Amino acid sequence: MRPLNPKNKEEILAIVIPLFAGAGYSGVSMRTVAEKVGVTPAAIYHHFSDKQTLYLAAMAQAFVDKADSLEKILSNGAAPEKRLAQFVARFCELLYNDNDFSTLIQREIMDGDKSRLQFLATEVFDNLFQGVIKLCQELDPQDDPYLLAISLIGIVMYHFQIAVLKPYLPYSKGDHSDPQVVAQHVTRFMLQGLKTC
Amino acid sequence: MRPLNPKNKEEILAIVIPLFAGAGYSGVSMRTVAEKVGVTPAAIYHHFSDKQTLYLAAMAQAFVDKADSLEKILSNGAAPEKRLAQFVARFCELLYNDNDFSTLIQREIMDGDKSRLQFLATEVFDNLFQGVIKLCQELDPQDDPYLLAISLIGIVMYHFQIAVLKPYLPYSKGDHSDPQVVAQHVTRFMLQGLKTC
DNA sequence: ATATATTAACTTAACGTTCGTTTACATAGT
DNA sequence: ACTATGTAAACGAACGTTAAGTTAATATAT
Numbered sequence: 001m002r003p004l005n006p007k008n009k010e011e012i013l014a015i016v017i018p019l020f021a022g023a024g025y026s027g028v029s030m031r032t033v034a035e036k037v038g039v040t041p042a043a044i045y046h047h048f049s050d051k052q053t054l055y056l057a058a059m060a061q062a063f064v065d066k067a068d069s070l071e072k073i074l075s076n077g078a079a080p081e082k083r084l085a086q087f088v089a090r091f092c093e094l095l096y097n098d099n100d101f102s103t104l105i106q107r108e109i110m111d112g113d114k115s116r117l118q119f120l121a122t123e124v125f126d127n128l129f130q131g132v133i134k135l136c137q138e139l140d141p142q143d144d145p146y147l148l149a150i151s152l153i154g155i156v157m158y159h160f161q162i163a164v165l166k167p168y169l170p171y172s173k174g175d176h177s178d179p180q181v182v183a184q185h186v187t188r189f190m191l192q193g194l195k196t197c
Numbered sequence: 198m199r200p201l202n203p204k205n206k207e208e209i210l211a212i213v214i215p216l217f218a219g220a221g222y223s224g225v226s227m228r229t230v231a232e233k234v235g236v237t238p239a240a241i242y243h244h245f246s247d248k249q250t251l252y253l254a255a256m257a258q259a260f261v262d263k264a265d266s267l268e269k270i271l272s273n274g275a276a277p278e279k280r281l282a283q284f285v286a287r288f289c290e291l292l293y294n295d296n297d298f299s300t301l302i303q304r305e306i307m308d309g310d311k312s313r314l315q316f317l318a319t320e321v322f323d324n325l326f327q328g329v330i331k332l333c334q335e336l337d338p339q340d341d342p343y344l345l346a347i348s349l350i351g352i353v354m355y356h357f358q359i360a361v362l363k364p365y366l367p368y369s370k371g372d373h374s375d376p377q378v379v380a381q382h383v384t385r386f387m388l389q390g391l392k393t394c
Numbered sequence: 395a396t397a398t399a400t401t402a403a404c405t406t407a408a409c410g411t412t413c414g415t416t417t418a419c420a421t422a423g424t
Numbered sequence: 425a426c427t428a429t430g431t432a433a434a435c436g437a438a439c440g441t442t443a444a445g446t447t448a449a450t451a452t453a454t
Contacts, residue, residue, distance in 0.1 A: 006429055024308070026224040030414060042416080043430050051414065103307060109362060110300060111221070121365030133368055140391045146368040147356075147382040148391070154355025155348050162347065165306060168318030171330050171343040185344040193390030194337045194345070203403055227440060239442075240404050248440065 005038075009047050012037055012054075013061040020058055021100035024107055025051075056116075062104050066094065067128045074131030080138040085187045087135065088156060092179035092186070095160040102157055129153075156186055202235075206244050209234055209251075210258040217255055218297035221304055222248075253313075259301050263291065264325045271328030277335040282384045284332065285353060289376035289383070292357040299354055326350075353383055 015036050019028045030051055034041040048054040073086045095102050108120050129149065136148040159182045166172045175181045212233050216225045227248055231238040245251040270283045292299050305317050326346065333345040356379045363369045372378045 024221055024223065026221065027308075029412075031412080039429090040431055041414085042432085045415070046429060106303060106307065106358075109359060110303065111224075117362055118365045121362055125362075125366065129366060136391075143386070143391075144373075144382060146366075146370065146373055147379070148386070149368075150356055150359065151352050151383065151386055154359070155352045158351025158355055159344075159347055161303075162306060162351070165314055165318055165322075168315045169322065169326060169343075171346075173343065176341075176343055182344065185341060186348065189340070189345070189348055189390065191390050193386065193388050194333075194340075226438075228438080236403085237405055238440085239406085242441070243403060 007037060007039065007043075007047070009057070010061070012044070012047055013058050016054060016058045017062045017104070018100050020055060021062075021103040021107070025055055025111060030054075059104060059108065059116075062100060063124045066098070066101055067124065070094070071127055071131055074128070074135055080135060081191060083135055084139060084190060085183075087132075088152075088187045088190070089180070089183040091156050092160075092183040095157065096177075096179035099160070099163075102160055106161065152190060155190075156182075159186070204234060204236065204240075204244070206254070207258070209241070209244055210255050213251060213255045214259045214301070215297050217252060218259075218300040218304070222252055222308060227251075256301060256305065256313075259297060260321045263295070263298055264321065267291070268324055268328055271325070271332055277332060278388060280332055281336060281387060282380075284329075285349075285384045285387070286377070286380040288353050289357075289380040292354065293374075293376035296357070296360075299357055303358065349387060352387070353379075356383070 012033075016028075016033055019033060019036060030041050030044055033054070034044050037044065044054065048057060070087060070090055073083060073090055076083065076086075078086070105120070105124075108116060112120065132149040132152060133145045136143070136145045136152065140148060163177060166176060209230075213225075213230055216230060216233060227238050227241055230251070231241050234241065241251065245254060267284060267287055270280060270287055273280065273283075275283070302317070302321075305313060309317065329346040329349060330342045333340070333342045333349065337345060360374060363373065
């Protein structure tokens with residue numbers, strides 16, 4: 001019988017992305033993939049030649065269009081401080097709404113071989129990173145722009161990376177998960193540091 | 198023949214920790230463990246009842262004593278700014294010298310179930326985190342101490358997390374890997390933010 | 395001091411399961 | 425007729441794990 005809901009590649013990827021984000025490459029079997037998609041394992045091989053190809057396709061799909069809205073903000077011509085606030089707010093929103101995104105990046109950083117890391121750096125990050133670098137240069141021409149950019153990106157990403165640990169940490173309040181609350185904190189902290197000047 | 202170099206548990210754990218840090222729980226097989234240790238798979242089961250037990254023992258071992266030197270700095274009675282600088286410097290050194298440490302934490306955050314996350318939060322982080330919270334409260338009594346503490350920890354950890362991506366990122370210089378350089382940047386950035394006041 | 399029993403640290407060999415993958419075949423729409 | 429999308433069944437390899445036996449050091453008894 002011809003299946004009632006023939007699956008195309010994108011449908012499969014949409015199902016597979018959270019699987020790989022949740023358990024990593026070796027933690028997800030082709031049989032699990034097939035079961036979640038609702039077909040037999042062999043059917044998956046009709047769409048993707050092997051597991052590695054499926055994984056790489058899922059990575060590429062997960063990163064598609066994710067950087068676009070951030071890059072637009074970075075080059076919208078507003079004042080640096082304003083751009084920083086907008087960038088951080090949008091970044092927080094993005095990480096909050098798509099948890100798989102930052103998880104997959106983290107897994108690639110830990111598991112990726114040289115070629116995959118290079119792909120991540122040049123194809124996913126490059127444009128965005130250059131925009132952040134430029135913003136940092138405008139915000140503080142005297143500091144090292146690379147270190148500043150890493151600090152900015154890291155400070156935002158970490159708040160959402162450790163979100164899963166939050167229930168067990170002291171002093172944690174509910175609204176610490178709110179992307180707007182985090183964004184406001186980060187922006188203020190970036191601009192004036194710890195001490196009120 | 199009795200083995201010439203009988204392995205005890207700690208020897209095995211020392212070999213196993215970088216394996217799990219490098220490939221994760223499901224990426225490391227008991228046969229790989231045995232081969233790296235230099236014995237047959239069955240010999241591993243003489244020391245650890247199963248793979249999960251071996252993994253948890255490796256985690257516990259990797260975290261042992263790691264937090265001690267940091268906690269000492271946090272409660273050494275120096276001025277808050279001084280303590281911050283010392284804490285950041287020591288933290289950077291620690292992450293630089295023991296790459297497995299932050300990698301294992303990251304993997305636990307991504308892969309750990311509720312009980313393992315709770316263990317991580319209460320047994321490994323709790324004391325340290327409370328110390329950072331207290332330091333943040335002294336440094337800036339008006340800001341939210343939790344958000345501030347996460348920002349401080351995250352900003353430091355991220356610099357070393359993405360170290361593997363550094364060769365492919367623009368504007369990256371060699372000394373950006375130097376823990377002292379990173380520490381100085383982070384400390385200055387924490388205290389005065391982006392703008393020179 | 396010597397013989398004996400016990401124990402720690404292994405090996406060899408295999409078990410049942412799951413893995414990625416392939417082959418051969420079936421069906422339904424164009 | 426052809427193609428897209430499947431299924432059923434199986435392949436060899438790798439997986440976690442176990443059972444049974446071996447060796448060398450140590451403890452105990454005579």
